[in-house]
Amino acid sequence: MTVSEPGSDNAAPSGAADDNARSFAQLSFRRERPGYNPLYGRFVGITKVLLPTIATAIIALVVLWPELNEQENRFRLGPMRIERSDAENLRMVNARFTGIDSGKRPYTITADSADQANANATDIALDAPKADIELSNGAWVALTSAAGSFNRDRQILELSGGVNLFHDSGYEFKTESAIIDLSAGDATGIEPVAGQGPFGQLKAEGFHIYNRGERVLFTGKSRLTLTPKSSDGS
Numbered sequence: 001m002t003v004s005e006p007g008s009d010n011a012a013p014s015g016a017a018d019d020n021a022r023s024f025a026q027l028s029f030r031r032e033r034p035g036y037n038p039l040y041g042r043f044v045g046i047t048k049v050l051l052p053t054i055a056t057a058i059i060a061l062v063v064l065w066p067e068l069n070e071q072e073n074r075f076r077l078g079p080m081r082i083e084r085s086d087a088e089n090l091r092m093v094n095a096r097f098t099g100i101d102s103g104k105r106p107y108t109i110t111a112d113s114a115d116q117a118n119a120n121a122t123d124i125a126l127d128a129p130k131a132d133i134e135l136s137n138g139a140w141v142a143l144t145s146a147a148g149s150f151n152r153d154r155q156i157l158e159l160s161g162g163v164n165l166f167h168d169s170g171y172e173f174k175t176e177s178a179i180i181d182l183s184a185g186d187a188t189g190i191e192p193v194a195g196q197g198p199f200g201q202l203k204a205e206g207f208h209i210y211n212r213g214e215r216v217l218f219t220g221k222s223r224l225t226l227t228p229k230s231s232d233g234s
Helices: 014-032 038-074 084-088
Strands: 090-100 106-116 123-127 130-134 140-144 147-151 156-160 163-167 172-175 178-181 186-189 193-197 200-204 206-210 215-219 223-226
Touching (some): 106 147, 200 215
Antiparallel strands (some): 090 106, 123 147, 147 156, 156 178, 163 172, 178 186, 186 206, 193 200, 206 215
């Protein structure tokens, strides 16, 4: 049996063994750590920003969804068909006109809507007009009707479709049509009129009102039923 002693030629040199160990370690390191991919790094960066954003949007949607659903049930917009005549004419919703008469007394005309053929037209068609007029003595009269027209230049208001006249002292008159000259303060009706108030009841075939109520004339066959006052003056 041959025994090799330390330092003999059969033993591997210590320097060669160290080099082999280092080479094996470097090879293992290269295998465990792959090369860097720029596309993969960009994907990771985008994912870090995108995922929190999506999560935040989902949370906000969950919180706001009941409110959005309630608003949708409360108010909804839909397509509206516009007629050619509406596009050609001038139309105002909740129209309001104000002016003064020859005596510097104010009047106001309101309507659900007002239609004008063009910008130069003086006649304006009114839907559900209402006129508030101050009389000579400071009292007020309100007139309402289903339809009417207003001439801006002449300040003539024509009412039709059932006219109601209310006086602030308690008088009320009804007729089918009436023409009011807002500048002069005159009004005319040629159809049957019926009225009532503190004085009693009145029926006539027409009426004329002059100078904002200073003189009232009932025409045709007229009938007045007076309401007697009680002893206490009421």
